[in-house]
Amino acid sequence: MASETRSYLLGRFYRTFAIELQRLDHIARAPVLSHLAETQAGLSVVRAYGHQKRFFATLLQCVDLHLLTSLVYESGQRWLGIALDYLGAVIVFVSSVSAVTVAVTSRERVPSALIGLAINYTLLIPTYLVWVVRSLSVVEMYMCAVERVHKYTMLKAEDYRKKALVAPDWPRQGKIEFIGASVGYSVALVGRSGSGKSTLAMALFQMSDLLEGVIRIDGMDLKSVPLHSIRSQVALIPQEPLLFSGTVRSNLDPKFDIQDEEIWRALELVQMKEYIKKLGKGLESEVQEGGDNFSPTSSLDAETERKVQAIVWKAFEKSTVITIAHQLTTVLDYDQLLADRRDSLLGRPHSPPLRCPYD
Structure with a gap:
């Protein structure tokens, strides 16, 4: 019972700081990805003004901060593994001594095979102990994303004023x-x-x-x-310009309630009709993430x-x-x-x- 209490306390202590470290890891990773995306988008400007060293130094600072949080997190995992191994060794030692003591002091003869079987099963305790504690910790850490989503759901929503009445053709004059x-x-x-x-x-x-x-x-x-x-x-x-991955139609008509003729008329008005036709599939032509295949600027x-x-x-x-x-x-x-x-x-x-x- 004492060993179970110790393992529970170790797991609880580890989960407390591991969850916060996971949160810090996510926070420190965002600047790295953001800086890489910004640098890639403005690479020609960076080279034109000769600021490669400055952007590279900023990237190294972001990476160092992220690696620092990752190092502390990995160190925490190693500490948990060593602590649980030591606890498991103590459990095996105490179980072995207890089994031998019972066999020696017992009035009834205890088979040596039974004592060996008990010690053998005791050896499995550290393995399962580490697996259980780490599994619980991983589940709690990955629930950080769910926690963030839950916080967003608790934010006060806009008042859409659905009960307000307005004419179907409003506004008429555009004043x-x-x-x-x-x-x-x-x-x-x-x-x-x-x-x-x-x-x-x-x-x-x-x-x-x-x-x-x-x-x-x-x-x-x-x-x-x-x-x-x-x-x-x-x-x-x-x-x-803002384009989503999908098709030309899904970007122009997300609700799919506009006729093809109206969409083609709009494309003709902005001088994009011939270009879309050349893509081969017309309105079903693929649009890459961010409109990379359209080169928007x-x-x-x-x-x-x-x-x-x-x-x-x-x-x-x-x-x-x-x-x-x-x-x-x-x-x-x-x-x-x-x-x-x-x-x-x-x-x-x-x-x-x-x-x-x-x-």
């Missing part, structure tokens, strides 16, 4: 109003990094909570509109920028368009320009709708 809206810092569309351009777009999709003020579309406060209606009726073209040359702007003018001719730009040439032909100046918005006076300059 967007930001009335005293504040999301923590200055709001702008044209401004330097950190001025609030992207945050303004996130607030429009109700992904950033307003500290004060309201945002209205066609006179309706977005706080009273279901999130599904907002995010299905308002479109967002992100700065960074957020950096555009002058000619590509001109084509993109022409597509925007043509596709969204009857829509309200808010553009977050990093180049002045992108927004020079827009009706309204907003700029960040000391926590306030400066705008160019509204002018009559402009004719598409790319015709």
Whole structure:
């Protein structure tokens, strides 16, 4: 009974620090993978500016930290193995001495074969003891992932406001109003990094909570509109291209509720129809993870920028368009320009709708 108590205490002590070390190992591994992915994505830029040594030194620092946690974890496993072996040796010694003592002092003769069998089974105890303790420890350590998922499930979900009513054809006019809206810092569309351009777009999709003020579309406060209606009726073209592994159709129509003709019409509008046809399988053509076989990029040359702007003018001719730009040439032909100046918005006076300059 005493040996079982000792083995339980050893296992409990080991599991306590092993679980935390496993957690640290996962935390230390993430920077290594992230740095490798970032370096691979910007390898040409790193070489162009001659920063190979700096990136290699950063990688070594991340690897050293990860190996440090792995070393401590492996050392803990070796310690457990040695401790359980010593405990098993003590159990075998005590069992052997007890068996011989009983055989010598007993009035009835105990067969030597029975004593040998008892000692033989006792020799198996250390092996099974190590196996049981390590198995329990491994199960608890791998439950760390389940624990993290459980924590995510406990996070407060967004209020989708499903009970709110909105017209099926909302919005009709596309009139967007930001009335005293504040999301923590200055709001702008044209401004330097950190001025609030992207945050303004996130607030429009109700992904950033307003500290004060309201945002209205066609006179309706977005706080009273279901999130599904907002995010299905308002479109967002992100700065960074985002493609998932699958097919062209699954990327363009995840719910598979759009007719082929509409998808081909959209591809033709963005000048991708012929390219998709050349892939051989049309809409069922494979898309690799991250769109590697399409070579997407957020950096555009002058000619590509001109084509993109022409597509925007043509596709969204009857829509309200808010553009977050990093180049002045992108927004020079827009009706309204907003700029960040000391926590306030400066705008160019509204002018009559402009004719598409790319015709």
